[in-house]
Amino acid sequence: MQRRDFMALGAATLASGLTAATAADTVPEPRATHPEMLTQKPLAFDPKKLDGISEKMIVSHHDNNYAGAVKRSRAIEEKIAALNSSVNPFELGALKREQMVALNSMILHEYYFDALGTAGAMESKLKRMLELSFRTVGEWENEFKKTALSLGGGSGWVLLVYNARIKRLENVWSWDHMHGLWDSKIILALDMYEHSYQMDFGANAKGYIDAFFKNINWDVVNARIGAIA
Ligand SMILES: [Fe+2]
Structure with missing residues (x-):
């Protein structure tokens, strides 16, 4: 059967x-299986x-x-x-x-x-929401980066999310693709698995995190925030 x-x-x-x-x-x-949905998306930016x-x-x-x-x-x-x-x-x-x-x-x-490819700048809606959630944009960035650093040498993600239950942004420590704050919309995701940085940065996780921030496509991030009512 x-x-x-x-x-x-x-x-x-x-x-x-x-x-x-x-x-x-x-x-x-x-329900049927939908293998056609499980297809690879190309990079949306020039990797060079x-x-x-x-x-x-x-x-x-x-x-x-x-x-x-x-x-x-x-x-x-x-x-x-x-x-x-x-x-x-x-x-x-x-x-x-x-x-x-x-x-x-x-x-x-x-x-x-x-959300990679360097474009745009952080818009006012995101700024306002970060300030309401973390006091200042700087405090958000500091917490996000330190959470990422805590995963250096390990495996996991740091996610900036908007959570509908607590109605604010939160930085989420997410291990092994398995942890999440349910009922959240992902705004920014940083891969902290070693495969994401070891080739260029060795054990220098901080160098990778700083490089990630230099390459954010803020137009994409702003659009994700814009989709939240
Ligand atoms: Fe990865």
Whole structure:
């Protein structure tokens, strides 16, 4: 039995109390896989023109680490879709964990790359929101950079997010693609995995963080803030 049949069967049985055999044909189709959505986005800037970040490193990061996350996401989705009803919960659980890691890695990398390329400047709405949330833009930047530095030599992300529950911006420490402040919109994402800086900076995480700030595309960041009501 294919997974979709298995899911349909379970949903029908729960909903109606009918036996599995009679319910199978009466329920709607479950969700399909969408491998066409799991495709790699190209870099939106000229990788030769970053300031202090080499073309070799950024292209390698994009074509190997990010592309790998996209491929893993697709492979895991296909694997889960092909499961049958005899799958053990721990086998499914392991795949679901890997699915979350791969999908989050793909998404976070897209926020990271999309906001690189040096353009524009911080606009008033973002400034105002940073001041309301952190007192000053400088205090936000200091906290963001120090949170990033705390991940140097480790693995994780620093995210500036707008959270709808607490209605303010917050810097989020995000480890292994897995941590997040739920109900948040990502405004800026900084990759602190070693693959994102070791080629150019070695162990100098601070040098990488400073270079990242020099290369921010503020037009993209402003647009993300602009989309928040
Ligand atoms: Fe990365």
